[in-house]
Amino acid sequence: MIKLIASDMDGTLINSSHEISSRNLNAIRRAQESGIEFAIATGRDYSMVKPFLDKYQLKCEAIVMNGAEYRDCKGEVIESIGIEKDKVKDIIVEILKESSIVDIYTSEGIFTTKYSKEDFESTVNRIKEFNKEMTKDNIIKLLTEIREKMIEFDIEDIDKIISSEMVFYKIITSHKDKETIRDLKEKINKIGGLAVASTSEYDIEVNDIQAQKGLILAKVAKMKGIEKDEVMVLGDSFNDYSMFTEFKNSYAMKNAMDEIKKIATYITETNNNDGVGKAIEKVLNMQ
Structure with a gap:
């Protein structure tokens, strides 16, 4: 019997119009009413999750920043895992050899390098490649909204940021060349003690090795007295990988x-065709 459901957001729970469909929402509410707990599991930080929860009046726990934080229904931090300070500098040094784009998720907000016009356009095009049903205008609107919540910094100030007392949760970069990203992944992996994931072939997301969606979800499930076979997970990209290896009741969109589909136990519909809602309905009908 399923007692806890954890779903990724982008590409999974949210459709290309950047909305949670009524079928998905109704299925989640049905599950909660039947006593099943629901949690969001996303690479976003909590400030980018809460507006969605408020908009849809969805009360649930949340794994954010790929597992660097676990928040309860009130938004209080249950678990928190940062990257070791000496490794933060090593990661950023490697990134800046190849890319001018760096997003640093910290306890004081998200710091981001200033995007050139070319950086912005290439980011829009990369998002479009993996979200073909999203219009370019919607992508530009979304990216602009996200960047408005970030704190821009000059690369020359990076040492000042690293030497601060902030906790560093996640570091992201992207590049238009897949090979560059593959090479950069290898170099960052060699630093050791890090979880290096992606949402596409053009980006890298770096967390502490323990800050992974699947690991923190397993830890919280254990705290709640929920067995692993009583947990259902849904996702679509590399940063969902640990959930699929930790829990057998896994649903890929x-x-x-392809790498996620290969290790998933089940395949559900796309994020634009109520895949989350249909998977949850299937489980509810079996219980």
């Missing part, structure tokens, strides 16, 4: 990356 039809739009998921």
Whole structure:
């Protein structure tokens, strides 16, 4: 019997219009009413999750920043895992050899390098490649909204940021060349003690090795007295990988990356065709 459901957001729970469909929302509410707990599991930080929860009046726990934080229904931090300070500098040094784009998720907000016009356009194009049903205008609107919540910094100030007392949760970079990203992943992995994931072939997300969606979800489930076979997970990209290896009741979206589909126990519909809602309905009908 399923007692806890954890779903990724982008590409999974949210459709290309950047909305939670009524079928998905109704299925989640049905599950909660039947006593099943629901949690969001996302690479976003909590400030980018809460507006969605408020908009849809969805009360649930949340794994954010790929597992660097676990928040309860009130938004209080249950678990928190940062990257070791000496490794933060090593990661950023490697990134800046190849890319001018760096987003640093910290306890004081998200710091981001200033985007050139070319950086912005290439980011829009990369998002479009993996979200073909999203219009370019919607992508530009979304990216602009996200960047408005970030704190821009000059690369020359990076040492000042690293030497601060902030906790560093996640570091992201992207590049238009897949090979560059593959090479950079290898170099960052060699630093050791890090979880290096992606949402596409053009980006890298770096967390502490313990800050992974699947690991923190397993830890919280254990705290709640919930067995692993009583947990259901849904996702579509590389940063969902640990959930699929930790829990056997795993559902990949039809739009998921091939690597995720290969290790999933089940395949559900796409994020644009109520895949989350249909998977939850299936489980509810079996219980």
